[in-house]
Amino acid sequence: MTDLKSVNKSPSKLLGALQQILPEAQLDVQSVLPEHTLLLLLIRDVLSQRHLDADTSRRVMDNPLYWILCWASGRVLAAYILEHPELVRGRRVLDFGCGSGVVAIAAAMVGAKEVIACDIDPLALKATAYNAALNACSVTLCDDFEAVRGPVDLILVADVLYDRANLVWLDRFIARADTVLVADSRVRNFDVPPYQKICEQDSCTVPDMDEAREFNRVSLYTASVQSNSAARGE
Template identity: 50%
Template sequence: MKQHELDTRLQQTLSRGRTTWTRPRGCPDIELCLFDPDCLQHPLNYDEAQAVVDEPAYWSFCWASGQVMAAWLLENPEWVRDRRVLDFGAGSGVVAIAAAMAGAREVLASDLDPTALLATVTNAARNGVEVKPVSDWREGEPPDVLLAADVLYDPENRPMLTDFQTRAPSVLMADSRLSNLGNDDYHLLTTREARTWPDLQEFEEFNRVRLYHAAGY
């Protein structure tokens, strides 16, 4: 039923749009309800393309950095196990779901888009875990660990890096857009390759994901 609701919301932007259950190549242990590229049998017309640009359904794609962070958390569960975790800019919820699967005590997901929060809850249930949606990541009890992936697509978002440190004692950040974060508090943990799912044929440089850790204040 919730997949139908996600389809309905997607079709407000793209009338031909629909979702399908799929496992991103970069984190196949997690199943997500994402955009179905098979629905586009013909190129977008001008009005459709403009609508997609004006109101992008970010939640309907699993971006490269989210896949890398999710896979890394499943491989290194000690970073979130038994901790209260907040996923900032949850999108499809892949990172939040991975944290829950890795044994986090409580997982919160924050996103400006209400449909992204619906997608996150829907995807979490599909994977047998619970994720709590929150509208304001600054409210309530602070998390032990703050997770953020694919949120620096606009360089003007860099001040968020400091904001994250004021909210949690431990911050994990994954990004493929900026080769230099401009914040020496963030230390590189690993670099991995991944592609957005479904594949958007992005520049190769955007498929190289860097994972960082920073201590909070």
Template identity: 50%
Template sequence: MHTLMQIAVVPALLRDALEKVIPNTELMVQQLPKTPIKLWLIPPIFPTERLDDEVIRQIWNNTPYWIFCWASGLAMAQWLLENPKHVQGKTVLDFGAGSGVVAIAAKMAGAKRVICCDIDPISLAACRENAKLNMVELEYLDDLYRAEKVDVLLAADVLYDQSNRFFLDDFLKISPNVWVADSRVRNFDHPYYVKTAEIAATTWPDLDEAKEFNLVSFYHHQQV
């Protein structure tokens, strides 16, 4: 059952950005399952009958990834909160931060510093607003290649496009300790990453995705 909260005022920047892509839809503060984290997200039920061809084209071309908590992000956030030793006292970078869920979880788990990295300025705005909701302090970066070296790099749901696989090598230049979570890649052939676990999770709100996307694979690289 979805727990919805509407106490806070919807941030104008996020509201306006959403309206440009999906008209007549609001954002709501929602509690994520099995976590203390709240996020500004699209309602569980929105008026899909109003989505004409132009709106659908806009959604595909300008997907506002931050309006959902994708399955891999949710799984990684839950995992961090259950296994805080991986980030406690460390400087962490959350790549492709989207809503900021992984970054928020890392900070709640005891990370010393957490950097949200995303090329989309609206996603970074969403990270800021979601950090306020959860009363945590994050840092923000719009270019991975301007990042400092960090203790841990986290990346959830960034490998959905085959052309993104080059990031796996670039991550290793920024951190000796990299965790990747993805629900759309069951395995990838890379000599420096090992598949460590599979965790069940769904996108929130639930998009009723195919069952195959409800299992998140975790991969790890640690330099020794």
């Protein structure tokens, strides 16, 4: 795992990496939550896939740029944490598939003991490092979920269930942490005990991708060691 302090926080390397995939793209610091002050370095304008040439489209498909957007589920989960600081305060927290880092940053802002931002994409980790510094937060960066050692109190998950194959991770999360919070807009009402839906909220991606309304309806789910034991009849 890598501490934030050892990572280059200049946005120029992020922009250079982005422009190797999308030559015309630009990055801007943007506010992502209307009720809270949380800033992220994101793409300035969303480029429609329909308007990309074949080579650029191929580069985008081969290099998913999840960190250049603040996705709807990430926004909802980050706001939920900021409005319920008791969920993370003093706890060791892991943000799985951190992307831009919005959820990890929210947890750090309200007093988590340690926040581990985990993503297999090195650019996402660099973006998270930059964005954490932008918000005067400290996070630990990790590129391998299995490399995290020691107890984890809470796992936070947003926007990773776009592929139903990823549902298998839900069991792994509850086996690893006392509590799990999941935000998702892609799988409608997934039924995976011991996860229970706690609320729904409308949101959108920043910058707005003008996605279908169904993807703007975000559900929040929670599971805990206690609820897992109850579901197993223990």
